[in-house]
Amino acid sequence: MRIGIPKEIKNNENRVAITPAGVLTLKNAGHEVFVETNAGLGSGFTDNQYIQAGAKIVNTAKDAWAQDMVMKVKEPLPQEYDYFYEGLILFTYLHLANEPELTRVLLEKKVVGIAYETVQLANGTLPLLTPMSEVAGRMAAQIGAQFLEKPKGGKGILLAGIPGVKRANVTIIGGGVVGTNAAKIAVGLGANVTILDLSPERLRYLDDTFGTSINTMMSNPMNIADCVAESDLVIGAVLIPGAKAPKLVTEDMVKQMTEGSVIVDVAIDQGGIFETSDHVSTHDNPTYVKHGVLHYAVANMPGGVPRTATIGLTNVTVPYALQIANKGFKEACIGNPALLKGLNTVDGFVTYKAVADGLGLEYRNANELFV
Numbered sequence: 001m002r003i004g005i006p007k008e009i010k011n012n013e014n015r016v017a018i019t020p021a022g023v024l025t026l027k028n029a030g031h032e033v034f035v036e037t038n039a040g041l042g043s044g045f046t047d048n049q050y051i052q053a054g055a056k057i058v059n060t061a062k063d064a065w066a067q068d069m070v071m072k073v074k075e076p077l078p079q080e081y082d083y084f085y086e087g088l089i090l091f092t093y094l095h096l097a098n099e100p101e102l103t104r105v106l107l108e109k110k111v112v113g114i115a116y117e118t119v120q121l122a123n124g125t126l127p128l129l130t131p132m133s134e135v136a137g138r139m140a141a142q143i144g145a146q147f148l149e150k151p152k153g154g155k156g157i158l159l160a161g162i163p164g165v166k167r168a169n170v171t172i173i174g175g176g177v178v179g180t181n182a183a184k185i186a187v188g189l190g191a192n193v194t195i196l197d198l199s200p201e202r203l204r205y206l207d208d209t210f211g212t213s214i215n216t217m218m219s220n221p222m223n224i225a226d227c228v229a230e231s232d233l234v235i236g237a238v239l240i241p242g243a244k245a246p247k248l249v250t251e252d253m254v255k256q257m258t259e260g261s262v263i264v265d266v267a268i269d270q271g272g273i274f275e276t277s278d279h280v281s282t283h284d285n286p287t288y289v290k291h292g293v294l295h296y297a298v299a300n301m302p303g304g305v306p307r308t309a310t311i312g313l314t315n316v317t318v319p320y321a322l323q324i325a326n327k328g329f330k331e332a333c334i335g336n337p338a339l340l341k342g343l344n345t346v347d348g349f350v351t352y353k354a355v356a357d358g359l360g361l362e363y364r365n366a367n368e369l370f371v
């Protein structure tokens, strides 16, 4: 199969969809990889390293997109939609529940859209989201700590406090991969950390893992309101796979926070869990203020640490790309139920139920389209 790797064009998105090591793996299996010139530079990979691994370097995005399968990191932006063609296999993060226009174009052009974030193993875990959630969770605590500093617009407190001065309160809503990793760093930085989740099993796991260094609470509107009001930093880390994020923190709750507090809404890629995080921000201009509270709502947080993130992402995506390239997308999906769950659009239909429901579109079971 011919596989294209365009340079990412989102604001400060320095990740790339493959490393030279990934190219070599695909090449050794008999595939051709076409990397847009300088696509890897932001992650520290030169054209020459890709060439050494067996890639061909192409000079334009158009050439990188004109392949059987395109691997990317972020969802395509409108200026990339013209590259879509019928039957193109697009393997990337898509977050379609929050992208009605992109979904419409993928359907109209009959692109096969396989979303990293909905590939799901039998145990419910999301293997192609996990490493980026680990990165974003760890960043969320660091970023929250930075924006609590006065020169960054925050109230001017240190997460750990000092002897004689109390620690900051950090609330994490959603105790999955992002939440757990945010907690690791926030606890390490000395904060008083509370995690809320809807799943009693998950709360037990967190309690067993962190012991008395965190507080756990059941996620319900009353507990969320109480925790948010007392928090210096609130991190949004909820996911219902494929679906638009539920707005769990209302505007009234945010109004109860003290001035200079910080919200880091990691779940913004699925629409965000705060009523007040109503738009995404960028690495260039990462925060906006509502009711005196700083909101950080960057949808590609790992793009800020591209070297770590690119290697972490491609460690998990390349084995799936290899299956698609070796067998074609249909056989690969039939042979691997986890990959089948990644299929979001095929032949002009939405094949992921939560996306179809969220956007009010017809849902078709992918298996029906394979016959």
Ligand SMILES: NC(=O)C1=CN([C@@H]2O[C@H](COP(=O)(O)OP(=O)(O)OC[C@H]3O[C@@H](n4cnc5c(N)ncnc54)[C@H](O)[C@@H]3O)[C@@H](O)[C@H]2O)C=CC1
Binding pocket: 117, 129, 130, 132, 133, 136, 173, 174, 175, 176, 177, 178, 179, 196, 197, 198, 199, 202, 219, 237, 238, 239, 240, 246, 248, 265, 266, 267, 268, 269, 270, 298, 299, 300, 301, 302
């Ligand atoms: N902004 C960015 O750059 C990035 C964003 N993300 C996003 O972060 C979000 C979280 O991802 P993961 O931690 O990997 O998901 P996950 O599936 O590991 O965890 C989600 C957690 O939310 C919990 N949950 C569901 N409904 C809840 C509710 N009403 N109240 C409290 N908890 C609830 C679930 O029980 C689960 O523990 C996703 O939207 C993901 O796409 C991930 C990486 C980068």
Ligand SMILES: CC(=O)C(=O)O
Binding pocket: 074, 093, 117, 129, 132, 133, 269, 299, 300, 301, 302, 303
């Ligand atoms: C998960 C995602 O959207 C990201 O890593 O940018």
